Amino acid sequence: MEKIEKSSTSGLPINLSEIFSATTNNVICRIALGRKYSEDTTKFKKLLREFTELLGTSDVGDYLPWLSWISHVNGFNAKAKKVAKEFDQFLDGVIEEHMNQHNKQTNDHKGIQGQDQKDFVDVLLEIQRQNKVGFPMERMNIKAVIFDMFSGGTDTTYTALEWAMSELLRHPKVMKELQHEVRKVSGGKSSISEDDIDNLHYLKAVIKETLRLHPPLPLLLPTISTKDVKIKGYDIVEGTELIINAWAIGRDPSSWEKPEEFLPDRFLNNSIDFKGHHFELIPFGSGRRICPGILFAMQINELFLANLVHKFDWSLPGGANEKDLDMTESLGITIHKKSPLIATANQCSF
Numbered sequence: 001m002e003k004i005e006k007s008s009t010s011g012l013p014i015n016l017s018e019i020f021s022a023t024t025n026n027v028i029c030r031i032a033l034g035r036k037y038s039e040d041t042t043k044f045k046k047l048l049r050e051f052t053e054l055l056g057t058s059d060v061g062d063y064l065p066w067l068s069w070i071s072h073v074n075g076f077n078a079k080a081k082k083v084a085k086e087f088d089q090f091l092d093g094v095i096e097e098h099m100n101q102h103n104k105q106t107n108d109h110k111g112i113q114g115q116d117q118k119d120f121v122d123v124l125l126e127i128q129r130q131n132k133v134g135f136p137m138e139r140m141n142i143k144a145v146i147f148d149m150f151s152g153g154t155d156t157t158y159t160a161l162e163w164a165m166s167e168l169l170r171h172p173k174v175m176k177e178l179q180h181e182v183r184k185v186s187g188g189k190s191s192i193s194e195d196d197i198d199n200l201h202y203l204k205a206v207i208k209e210t211l212r213l214h215p216p217l218p219l220l221l222p223t224i225s226t227k228d229v230k231i232k233g234y235d236i237v238e239g240t241e242l243i244i245n246a247w248a249i250g251r252d253p254s255s256w257e258k259p260e261e262f263l264p265d266r267f268l269n270n271s272i273d274f275k276g277h278h279f280e281l282i283p284f285g286s287g288r289r290i291c292p293g294i295l296f297a298m299q300i301n302e303l304f305l306a307n308l309v310h311k312f313d314w315s316l317p318g319g320a321n322e323k324d325l326d327m328t329e330s331l332g333i334t335i336h337k338k339s340p341l342i343a344t345a346n347q348c349s350f
């Protein structure tokens with residue numbers, strides 16, 4: 001917010017994509033690892049970027065096993081090994097740091113950090129020490145869980161914010177309506193807090209509509225059928241890899257009126273949500289493997305978006321027309337805007 005504040009006083013446009021990416025990274029770093037790892041930011045960011053690029057690259061051998069040699073020749077396997085090794089080393093460092101901190105505090109007789117200061121790694125290490133899950137938890141398991149949280153949580157959350165803000169900039173009427181709601185609920189306070197969120201119904205509709213049109217993981221994650229099933233007349237045999245196109249489902253004209261239009265109002269008077277029960281809206285998947293980070297992602301997105309539009313009025317740089325905003329999608333497992341979202345924050349006039 002400070003950065004945006006500064007840009008608003010200077011009147012200079014700001015790269016919102018960068019801000020969203022750094023903020024979600026920092027929030028997840030703080031919760032998972034206990035601190036921001038700002039000093040390692042460049043290396044860490046590069047690692048995450050390389051990792052998501054790899055995830056988004058199709059490995060031909062997955063589909064045609066006799067062609068798996070291609071991944072050796074084109075460098076895919078070598079790159080995957082390099083990124084895996086570097087991530088592994090980074091996570092080893094994080095675990096060592098937490099263990100040293102724990103040992104130091106135990107030796108100083110201060111006990112483990114206060115209950116409310118524990119981060120996710122502390123909790124996992126405590127489970128490991130106390131053997132709380134009934135089976136030995138290896139360091140490898142801990143690293144895998146933290147890694148899951150990063151790979152699942154950072155890119156997706158920031159992408160949702162990027163699309164939401166882009167759609168708001170393209171639809172000034174929706175932006176106004178949202179600002180009206182947020183400013184009314186804030187009641188003159190300088191910021192929106194978690195307690196206010198339950199009263200922000202239009203905000204929730206804006207985010208749902210964003211996730212309908214722009215599910216950050218458009219093809220969810222590949223799933224393998226565990227038994228033979230018949231779906232809509234199609235026989236799917238056990239062991240088949242299934243790819244579910246949440247992007248197409250969200251734009252299906254048989255489920256949605258004017259499916260290509262950004263119309264948050266469509267969610268105001270119905271109970272459709274994205275928690276996996278309404279199959280026409282499944283940006284987080286559904287069933288046993290539904291995203292476990294929904295609540296966390298929503299808290300970050302709702303709070304951040306509400307405060308952005310509460311505090312500032314927004315416009316496109318150089319007085320560009322909203323229809324000129326480039327909405328081209330990137331390629332990859334997570335679909336971002338191809339070009340970064342640049343906008344100008346103006347001190348709000350309410």
Ligand code: HEM
Nearest residue numbers: 148152153156157160220221283284285286289291293297
């Ligand atoms: C807007 C933000 C997010 C979106 C759109 C999203 C979407 C998804 C989707 C589509 C899946 C696959 C579900 C399936 O295949 O049925 C998934 C899995 C997962 N997500 Fe999220 N996610 C988001 C945020 C988060 C956050 C913040 C976290 C954690 C901090 C997280 C952690 C995970 C994990 C660990 C999995 C794998 C679950 C498993 O394999 O069983 N996600 N997410």
